[in-house]
Amino acid sequence: MTRRGRLVLRISALLGIFACTTAQRDPILVPEVSQHEVVVRQGFTGADLLLYGAVLQPDGTRASESASYDVIVVLKGPSQPITLREKRRRLGMWINADSASFRSAPSFYALASSRPLDDITDEKTRAIYELGLDWLQLSPIGGIDQQQQDHFARGLVDKRVSSGLYRQDESGVTISQGVLYQARIPLPSSVITGNYTAETFALAKGRVVASATSDIVVAKRGFERSVEVYSQDDPVIYGLIAVILSVSMGWIAGRLFANG
Amino acid sequence: MDVYLPIANLSVNGLVIVLLGGVTGLLSGMFGVGGGFLTTPLLIFYGIPPTVAAASAATQVTGASVSGAIYQHKRGGIDFQIGAVMVAGGVIGTGIGALLFKLLTALGQIDVAISVLYVVVLGSVGVIMAREAIPELFSGRLAKLGKTPVKRRHHPLVANLPLRWRFYRSGLYISPLAPLLLGMAVGTLTMLMGIGGGFLLVPAMLYVLGMSANVVVGTSLFQILFTTIATTMMHALTTNAVDAVLAALLLLGSVSGAQIGARFASDVRPELLRFILAMLVLMIAIRMAVGLTYRPEEIFTVVPL
Numbered sequence: 359m360t361r362r363g364r365l366v367l368r369i370s371a372l373l374g375i376f377a378c379t380t381a382q383r384d385p386i387l388v389p390e391v392s393q394h395e396v397v398v399r400q401g402f403t404g405a406d407l408l409l410y411g412a413v414l415q416p417d418g419t420r421a422s423e424s425a426s427y428d429v430i431v432v433l434k435g436p437s438q439p440i441t442l443r444e445k446r447r448r449l450g451m452w453i454n455a456d457s458a459s460f461r462s463a464p465s466f467y468a469l470a471s472s473r474p475l476d477d478i479t480d481e482k483t484r485a486i487y488e489l490g491l492d493w494l495q496l497s498p499i500g501g502i503d504q505q506q507q508d509h510f511a512r513g514l515v516d517k518r519v520s521s522g523l524y525r526q527d528e529s530g531v532t533i534s535q536g537v538l539y540q541a542r543i544p545l546p547s548s549v550i551t552g553n554y555t556a557e558t559f560a561l562a563k564g565r566v567v568a569s570a571t572s573d574i575v576v577a578k579r580g581f582e583r584s585v586e587v588y589s590q591d592d593p594v595i596y597g598l599i600a601v602i603l604s605v606s607m608g609w610i611a612g613r614l615f616a617n618g
Numbered sequence: 619m620d621v622y623l624p625i626a627n628l629s630v631n632g633l634v635i636v637l638l639g640g641v642t643g644l645l646s647g648m649f650g651v652g653g654g655f656l657t658t659p660l661l662i663f664y665g666i667p668p669t670v671a672a673a674s675a676a677t678q679v680t681g682a683s684v685s686g687a688i689y690q691h692k693r694g695g696i697d698f699q700i701g702a703v704m705v706a707g708g709v710i711g712t713g714i715g716a717l718l719f720k721l722l723t724a725l726g727q728i729d730v731a732i733s734v735l736y737v738v739v740l741g742s743v744g745v746i747m748a749r750e751a752i753p754e755l756f757s758g759r760l761a762k763l764g765k766t767p768v769k770r771r772h773h774p775l776v777a778n779l780p781l782r783w784r785f786y787r788s789g790l791y792i793s794p795l796a797p798l799l800l801g802m803a804v805g806t807l808t809m810l811m812g813i814g815g816g817f818l819l820v821p822a823m824l825y826v827l828g829m830s831a832n833v834v835v836g837t838s839l840f841q842i843l844f845t846t847i848a849t850t851m852m853h854a855l856t857t858n859a860v861d862a863v864l865a866a867l868l869l870l871g872s873v874s875g876a877q878i879g880a881r882f883a884s885d886v887r888p889e890l891l892r893f894i895l896a897m898l899v900l901m902i903a904i905r906m907a908v909g910l911t912y913r914p915e916e917i918f919t920v921v922p923l
Contacts, residue, residue: 398622399622400621401620401629402620402622403620403622404629438922438923439922439923440921440922441726441921441922441923442919443726443918443920444917444918445914445916445917445918445919447913450911451734451910451911452730452910452912452913452914453727453730454726454727454729454730457726459923463920513917513918514918514920516918517916517920518920548628550627578624581624582624585624585625585863586624586625589625589854589860589862590858593854593855593858594854594855596854596860596862597850597851597853597854597855597860599862600850600854600862600865601677601680601847601850601851603677603681603862603869604677604680604684604850604869605680605681605684605847607681607869607870607873608680608682608683608684608685608869608873608876609684609685609688610873611876612684612685612688612689612873612877614877615877
């Protein structure tokens with residue numbers, strides 16, 4: 359491509375952004391996930407999900423490198439009602455003291471963005487779209503004051519960050535040539551099963567200009583699933599199987615060694 | 619070797635768990651205890667949820683005591699009569715344990731309660747054992763070892779209980795309430811701590827009930843076998859916390875370890891064995907006490923609502 363050709367392209371790109379901002383047309387966002395089903399079975403040590411796709415300007419052309427969109431991807435696990443307990447020192451021992459309950463704590467939350475969130479957008483937008491660990495909507499139950507609520511929310515986030523269930527990687531999205539973006543999100547082995555949603559946001563000038571969601575199912579299969587289902591639905595049989603297992607293993611070992 | 623535990627909901631290194639089972643099996647073979655007191659805390663330190671650890675450790679103790687119980691049965695070392703009374707108490711105890719479990723979970727203190735129980739029970743048993751073992755170990759004089767051929771008298775409290783039965787093999791004429799209460803106490807602890815309770819039962823049967831020494835070990839194994847079975851069932855029914863995969867891994871190690879340990883035991887001086895066991899019990903108690911009194915790494919715990 360000649361220098362003139364590139365210049366033309368750049369100008370047309372700029373015009374595209376101009377058109378987008380003036381005519382309020384949405385950019386085209388095409389998200390994809392490397393796998394729509396994560397199977398938890400023997401040997402599962404976690405999974406790496408690749409969230410990728412393309413962002414194009416409304417007229418179908420690519421944005422120039424310098425004026426490309428910002429991309430944020432968020433992978434969220436099923437929300438759960440939880441109680442969070444805080445240990446305090448009482449009588450020389452650390453025992454559970456205060457507690458707070460939340461109606462909708464995501465069991466998993468991973469955010470990746472192309473630039474630091476503070477540079478991409480303001481707090482209001484982040485609060486609206488739940489962008490970032492500081493803006494999770496946990497829906498506290500009962501009347502606890504704001505300060506206490508923030509304290510517990512921070513506690514939850516810290517705990518889950520250290521166990522790999524929450525993460526925020528502000529350089530996790532790479533955008534190549536202003537069009538293709540990709541982010542790798544690791545799922546630890548302790549994720550719960552259920553329906554996960556992958557949300558992709560394209561932002562320009564601090565505003566969300568396009569967004570899309572896709573679903574990912576994390577499910578146990580095969581033996582692991584039967585064990586879990588059995589233990590819940592048929593606890594008597596399950597307990598008996600565990601007992602038979604342990605008695606027979608102990609007995610067999612005794613026989614083996616006695617003969618050997 | 620990564621193994622995914624379907625109930626604990628996480629993946630662990632299978633070899634580590636098998637080895638852990640092996641170590642506790644070695645102990646159970648050497649000392650004639652189930653080794654649950656070691657398994658549960660080590661599993662918790664490894665990151666397994668406390669409830670799953672206690673439930674699955676109880677299942678493991680069942681397997682670890684099977685071959686010992688069969689052996690004792692063959693040599694006539696089990697008093698089935700008193701054993702049955704104790705098992706009945708044990709089953710009631712697991713029920714009490716399950717209720718306590720529910721109550722403490724609702725109060726949000728189950729993990730603290732398990733730790734406190736460990737410190738109190740293991741701490742006191744460890745101190746008593748060490749006090750007996752240390753003079754034995756360092757005096758080294760045979761005269762001192764043979765000083766008490768076990769005074770066969772039950773505790774005065776036991777004599778005061780109403781209703782008396784004759785237990786022929788144990789050589790006792792006492793109230794069945796005494797073994798029943800003992801079984802209940804151990805059953806409750808089995809449910810809460812995942813221990814078999816052998817190191818509690820044996821001295822209690824000797825010194826509180828005053829049972830004849832040649833049926834003590836066998837009868838305690840009999841009681842442990844059936845009480846841990848009841849505990850597994852109770853956990854399966856109430857807490858849904860028995861992880862069959864975890865238990866199988868532990869068993870794999872512990873049943874082989876138990877056989878090796880039994881061989882070891884015959885080569886080592888018994889007072890040295892008792893001393894090592896006392897030190898192990900104390901170490902676990904101290905580790906648990908440290909965990910309770912130092913600022914824990916995780917101040918917050920999450921429980922589903």
